[in-house]
Amino acid sequence: MQVIRDNMKGTLAVVVVLMFVVPMVLSGIGTSFLGGPAGGKVATVDGRAISNNELARAVYMQKQRLLSQEGVDPSADYLKDENLRGPVLQQLIRRTALIASAEDSGVGVSDTTINKTILDQQSFHTDGKFDKQAYRRVLSGVGYTPATFKASLSEDLLISQIASGIQASSFVTPAELDAIVSVVGEARSFEMIKIPASAIGEDLEPTTEEISAYYYDNQTTYLDPEKMSIEYVELSVDDLAKHEVIAEADIRAQYDQEIAAFDSTPEVEIAHILIEDGDGASDKLAELQSKLDAGEEFDALVENYSDDIGSKSSKGYLGLLTPGAFPEQFAPAVADLNEGQVSAVVKTDAGSHILKVVKKTIKNAPSFEDRKDAIKAQLARATAEEAYFEMLEELGDLTYSAEGLRTASTELGLTIKESEEFTRASGTGIASNKVVRDAAFNPVVVSEGQNSQAIEISADKAVVLRKKTHSPERIKALDEVKEQITALLREKMKQEKLQSLAEAFIADLKNGADTKEKADEAKYEYSAHDKVKRTDVTVDRSALRQVFAMPAVDGKSFKAEVDMSGGYLVTVLTEVVAGTRTDLPPQQLFGMTAQLKRENGQFENASYEADVVEKAEAKFN
Incomplete structure (x- = not known):
């Protein structure tokens, strides 16, 4: 299972x-x-x-x-x-x-x-x-x-x-395990040389012609999307409710209704001991009643006497006495009991119960002062909701074919607000809502300059908007992006020069130069590492990734790439030693075997499913 x-x-x-x-x-x-x-x-x-x-x-x-x-x-x-x-x-x-x-x-x-x-x-x-x-x-x-x-x-x-x-049913062969172990347990020896960005030794500055050429070759990179901003009026139940004046008498009347409907029935949590009907039930019940009458603790008797397996381990606790959740005989049996008191025998279809009141909570009606603010807010919102739907219709009438939003603002007491610029794809504030953006870019609004329809953006909020500003899609002028391009070209020139230094360094090594001597001569940082594993914590993680990404070849291999510090990192791989089972702790070997078996099983199951689906005969109606 x-x-x-x-x-x-x-x-x-x-x-x-x-x-x-x-x-x-x-x-x-x-x-x-x-x-x-x-x-x-x-x-x-x-x-x-x-x-x-x-x-x-x-x-x-x-x-x-x-x-x-x-x-x-x-x-x-x-x-x-x-x-x-x-x-x-x-x-x-x-x-x-x-x-x-x-x-x-x-x-x-x-x-x-x-x-x-x-x-x-x-x-x-x-x-x-x-x-x-x-x-x-x-x-x-x-x-x-x-x-x-x-x-x-x-x-x-x-x-x-x-x-x-x-x-x-999946399994792992010794050859499969050896193949994965040889890679996971592999050790590599290598040398690392860091060429700092300062090795360039000169200021780099692209020419005006280079900047201009880059700009015209990459103009689509500097496309400024269509944008607009809007003016809008917003009608919401929350705002209307803030201005509703609720009479004290109305609050008092609502409070009186609540008190009249208030259920003061105490909340009672109960526990029980159940004696199921059958041979010996009467004697067992009499013995239990006798011990309770003698003052023995109800909780202590539950485990020895109750036939309710589900509750006996928790001292017979059943929880809150909820109508419909328990036999109808329970409620009257505990109605007059206080906390800790035990009922008389209660008969149900399940057998004979003795109930205990574990906790009894008396519910007191809240005072007028306690409820006043909440009732006021409730009545204000109810009144505002009625006004909202009337005003929503009026808002539509006042803004339909109108020259602007001023009339609706004055008649309905709504503030004309303005948004920041936004695009079809994103915006902030009111324009973060896609429904609003879609309405704003509707040709009726953006091209014809008319008010939008009343847009309900939620169950209790609506807006009417109109265009404030609009900018069509365009390619930014060179002057707007010149600094950005200049910085990009400077970085590109720097990387090209550093790459040239790295390639020249590697060329010298391939021609027989000693790595450390060459690094010392150029004043580059040098380090050598012998038989390092993938899990080594003494070597920089990014350097390890580079080393173990290099192909294993006979003799030395070389790699150069940008260093995280902005310089260049040259790696010389000198030796690769395949891992063996003896290199790994037994627990790791066991985990690796289990993982490989699991992956084989997943692959085999995926292959089985693909084969079944491919051979299935499907007809569409």
Whole structure:
């Protein structure tokens, strides 16, 4: 089971984990995604149909996965159903082909495994126990019935079983292990020479002709995108609420309504000892009652007497006494008890219970002063919401075909605001909203100079905007980018001169010069390193990366590249010693073997899946 869980994917990973589904279910979002024709099929794979409902559900869930990622724009084109359908359908075809192949091979999943997987999912639990109502509620939120979910879960476990079997049967040959060890345990000897930027010894300055030539050869680099700024008026419920005057009498009336509806029933947390019906139950109950009457502690008696396995390890604790969550006999039995007191025997279908009040919280109605500000804000917002919709319509009327925003501003008491410049792709403030940018660059606004329509940018906020400034796309003038180009050319000239020095240094070494003597002569920094491993902590990490990226050849090899300090780094590789198993600690060798086996298994499983999909017969409707 653990192997299966580790390899879960598809419906099980997406639906059961329910990282984004549960909040939607709780907020009332149901199966609205099941639009389109409920029946029919979109494709058939090896005789198995993919229905419109399956595709609609998969598209919806893929969209929710993407929306759950940070920084995703909900209005992005790639999130539209029509753009998701194609890739999602291909995923469903792949999945269906794998299921068909597994079933044709005689692989199956037992009902016991499926049921246990469902029962173990915390998303379907209430107070630590599987809850059928929660199970049905969550499934309905994503368009499943228990039957269709169980069938889909069975298919996902089937795919996981195949993947687990392939990966479990994977192995590593001695030759494979030796090959990887020879690289991982490799040691290299090398010399390093640092040519500092100061070795150039002269000021570098590009000519006017060079600057001009670079500019004209790279003009598209200096493209300034189309920009504009806007004037706008903003209508929002929050702003309207700030100016609403709420009478004290109205606040008092609302408070009185709250007090009239206030539920002062105490909150009670309970524990119990359950004696199940059966032979000896009466004697056991009498013995328990006797010990309680004698003053023995309830908590101490739970473990020896309670038949409720789920709660006996926690002193019989059941939690908050919530209507509908416990037998109806519990509430009246503890109604008049105080904290720590124990009830008389309570009979239910489960047996005989003795209840203890663990904690009792008396709820006191809040005072008027405690609630005054909150009620005032609540009433102000309610009034503002009514005014908002009336003013929104009026805002549209006042700005339609108007010369500007002044009339609407005066009539509705709205401030005319201005934005910073923004492009079609990005902006700040109000222009950070894509809906606003799209409206601003609408030809009616940007070319004809008219006001936009009233744009609702959220459920309680709308804007009307008009062009303030507009700059078409253009190539920046040379004077605007001259300093930038000059700095770029200076750096390029510096690197070219340093590269020439490095190449000349390497040429001398190839002609027989001694590396250290040559470095000392040129006053370059020199260092030598003998049989260094990849994991050596005494050598600079960037230098190590360069050394171990060099090809292993007979004799010496050379490499020159820009140093992080701005100079040039010349590396002379003098010796490469392949690693052996004896070079590695047993734990590292074991981990390497396990990792190689896992990677082989993943590759083999990917190859198997690709082969199955390639051979599958898919027909589209």
